[in-house]
Amino acid sequence: MAWFTVSGSRTGESAVQDVAAGLRDRGLHEGRPVSAGEPGVVLVAGDPARAEDVVHAAASGGRVLVALGAGARADPWRLLECGAEDVVPLSSEDDADHLLARLERWAAVDAIVESDAVRSVALGSAHRWKAVLREVVEMARFTTSSMLLTGETGTGKEVVARLVHDLDPRPRRRELVLLDCTTIVPSLSGSEFFGHEKGAFTGASGARSGAFGMADHGTLFLDEVGELPAELQAALLRVVQEGTYKPVGGSQWQHTSFRLLAATNRDLRAESDAGRFRRDLYFRLAAVTVRLPPLRERREDVVPLFHHFLSQARPGQQPLALDPAVVDLLQRRPYPGNVRDLSQLAVRVGTRHVGDGPVSPGDISPDDRPGLSDGAGAPTQEAVAGGRDPDTWDERLEQAIRLSLRAGIGIKQLKSLVPEIATDIAMAETDGPAAAARMLGISRRALDYRTAGGAAEPDQAARPDAASNS
Numbered sequence: 001m002a003w004f005t006v007s008g009s010r011t012g013e014s015a016v017q018d019v020a021a022g023l024r025d026r027g028l029h030e031g032r033p034v035s036a037g038e039p040g041v042v043l044v045a046g047d048p049a050r051a052e053d054v055v056h057a058a059a060s061g062g063r064v065l066v067a068l069g070a071g072a073r074a075d076p077w078r079l080l081e082c083g084a085e086d087v088v089p090l091s092s093e094d095d096a097d098h099l100l101a102r103l104e105r106w107a108a109v110d111a112i113v114e115s116d117a118v119r120s121v122a123l124g125s126a127h128r129w130k131a132v133l134r135e136v137v138e139m140a141r142f143t144t145s146s147m148l149l150t151g152e153t154g155t156g157k158e159v160v161a162r163l164v165h166d167l168d169p170r171p172r173r174r175e176l177v178l179l180d181c182t183t184i185v186p187s188l189s190g191s192e193f194f195g196h197e198k199g200a201f202t203g204a205s206g207a208r209s210g211a212f213g214m215a216d217h218g219t220l221f222l223d224e225v226g227e228l229p230a231e232l233q234a235a236l237l238r239v240v241q242e243g244t245y246k247p248v249g250g251s252q253w254q255h256t257s258f259r260l261l262a263a264t265n266r267d268l269r270a271e272s273d274a275g276r277f278r279r280d281l282y283f284r285l286a287a288v289t290v291r292l293p294p295l296r297e298r299r300e301d302v303v304p305l306f307h308h309f310l311s312q313a314r315p316g317q318q319p320l321a322l323d324p325a326v327v328d329l330l331q332r333r334p335y336p337g338n339v340r341d342l343s344q345l346a347v348r349v350g351t352r353h354v355g356d357g358p359v360s361p362g363d364i365s366p367d368d369r370p371g372l373s374d375g376a377g378a379p380t381q382e383a384v385a386g387g388r389d390p391d392t393w394d395e396r397l398e399q400a401i402r403l404s405l406r407a408g409i410g411i412k413q414l415k416s417l418v419p420e421i422a423t424d425i426a427m428a429e430t431d432g433p434a435a436a437a438r439m440l441g442i443s444r445r446a447l448d449y450r451t452a453g454g455a456a457e458p459d460q461a462a463r464p465d466a467a468s469n470s
């Protein structure tokens with residue numbers, strides 16, 4: 001852990017110097033945390049013109065906390081944009097202790113993120129992935145908050161849910177109970193949720209615990225929670241709020257207490273705004289929302305993850321090198337099914353490969369080699385603008401859809417993925433949101449809504465069969 005001072009004038013400098021001395025006394029070394037890759041503090045005094053540059057440089061090497069001396073005129077929001085994790089005012093002699101406590105917490109979280117327990121199950125070292133892991137570790141270790149995990153299919157929501165449970169430090173922590181909300185049959189769900197007493201219904205030859213009982217002192221993970229039928233949303237809300245339930249056929253209230261985790265690849269917030277998901281339940285589930293990035297936002301993880309899955313597909317055999325053309329393909333290929341897609345590709349490659357030589361282009365099956373000439377499947381702007389044969393365009397689109405279906409992406413997910421990918425492409429290929437909105441053929445407001453996290457415009461989100469639960 002390190003700290004350093006940046007000052008523009010004498011205003012407020014004495015307070016900053018006091019805190020600096022305090023940090024020195026407590027064993028923190030003075031120096032720039034730029035290359036250290038460790039937590040650090042930047043103390044800002046006066047109105048230094050270069051504070052933003054300094055914070056920007058520091059934050060590229062590690063996590064930075066900015067402390068503003070009295071009278072420092074730096075803009076905290078700009079400093080956050082420059083990469084600071086937080087900006088706090090300095091006001092008392094105890095501030096050195098507070099800063100130190102924050103840095104120690106960060107260092108503890110970073111140590112867990114770098115531990116084998118995490119690295120061996122939630123692979124990846126991309127900046128965005130590490131930021132997710134830090135948030136997840138912080139929540140898992142230091143709170144019992146419920147957490148809503150969002151992200152496209154195959155981004156690792158279940159991996160993260162298991163990690164949260166494994167890192168949970170509650171004494172006598174019990175089971176992780178997984179419920180896939182797509183498979184819940186409403187007529188049978190009473191027993192599945194609450195359990196039943198012996199003789200509660202025909203065939204109930206003995207008492208049985210339900211998910212709420214089994215998760216007591218543990219974790220309940222509701223996968224695909226957006227699919228939960230309306231009547232079960234109400235039942236769940238009651239248990240979450242009051243911690244009590246009655247088994248089917250029982251007369252005694254039972255108590256339960258669990259950490260609630262839920263996952264969805266839908267925009268539940270928009271759905272609750274549209275009355276298709278209970279808003280009160282949404283806010284209970286989403287005390288903390290963690291968005292897992294799609295693989296295309298962490299491309300640097302593609303090749304290391306591929307190596308990992310390839311080794312898993314060839315247990316006990318030598319790790320294989322990759323031909324540069326294969327590396328190139330891996331990096332350019334689309335992954336609509338995200339990490340799951342990549343792992344299945346590695347299995348197919350492992351099956352085709354013979355011997356211990358490098359993986360060569362021929363090990364990639366023809367179906368996995370889409371659109372090499374123009375960037376893995378998608379028609380380029382030039383191709384479209386230049387009026388190339390529309391049949392070729394159609395074929396490429398069809399190929400991309402075929403790959404998605406094979407990767408287990410159903411029509412519902414495809415429908416939500418396509419606008420999201422199109423938005424990403426437009427944002428990357430134009431020089432601002434106005435141009436991106438024009439490229440997409442939508443209003444600037446609709447684009448802002450999408451980029452702020454909405455999967456569809458509110459007026460497009462309503463389904464004719466949607467029942468209001470409000």
Ligand SMILES: Nc1ncnc2c1ncn2[C@@H]1O[C@H](COP(=O)(O)OP(=O)(O)OP(=O)(O)O)[C@@H](O)[C@H]1O
Binds near residue numbers: 122124153156223265
């Ligand atoms: N960071 C990761 N490290 C290692 N394996 C991962 C990682 N992320 C995902 N996987 C693997 O990818 C596959 C899909 O992961 P997971 O089931 O957690 O995704 P998901 O987001 O829950 O998907 P869905 O929404 O379709 O249920 C699993 O086999 C999982 O082990």
